[in-house]
Amino acid sequence: MANILRINHVTLVVDDLEEACAWYEREFDLEPMPAFPLDFPAQFYALNDEQQLHLTEWEDKPSFRGHVCFQVADFNTVFYRMREQNRIDTTPWGLVRRLPDGAMQMFVRDPSNNLVEISCTPDTPVDAAIFEDDLVQSEMGLFVSNRNDARGVKGEHATLYHGAKT
DSSP states (O other), rough: OOOOOOOEEEEEEEEEEHHHHHHHHHHHOEEEEEOOOOOOEEEEEEESSSSSSEEOOOOOOOOOOOOOEESOOOOOOOOHHHHHHBHHHHTTTTTTTTTTTTTTEEEEEEETOOOHHHETTSSOOOOGGGGTTTTTSSOHHHHHHOOOOOOOOTTTEEEEEEEESO
């Protein structure tokens, strides 16, 4: 049986590599790293010592709900920048919100329309003014789909952050 140690990388398909690279570098302060000598447009980024983001240009269509989640240290700054750029997308997973574990959750679209979740640890300070924005759910909670199909393991102490106290 395979024993998963960690996620090594996530690949996002983009429709304009240069535009996507400029956005990820500007918004998340990523620095390009060498990619393998591939015969298609691709750029690799180190997110930390163990994980990478790979951007690759293809004509694929992005997923509506599928996403990658980035944990950020300063949720406030990212929220205000994404709000200013009109990148927050509440259609697939609802309003920006504080989850029951205390973490913040926001979904944004990159220049190629990929969905990117932005989150922060439950103890990250969040500007109270954010909760007055019309794109933000004022009360702590979860996205409700109204599908009434709750398959999967659930728990009242679920968290995005292992070891976090809820």
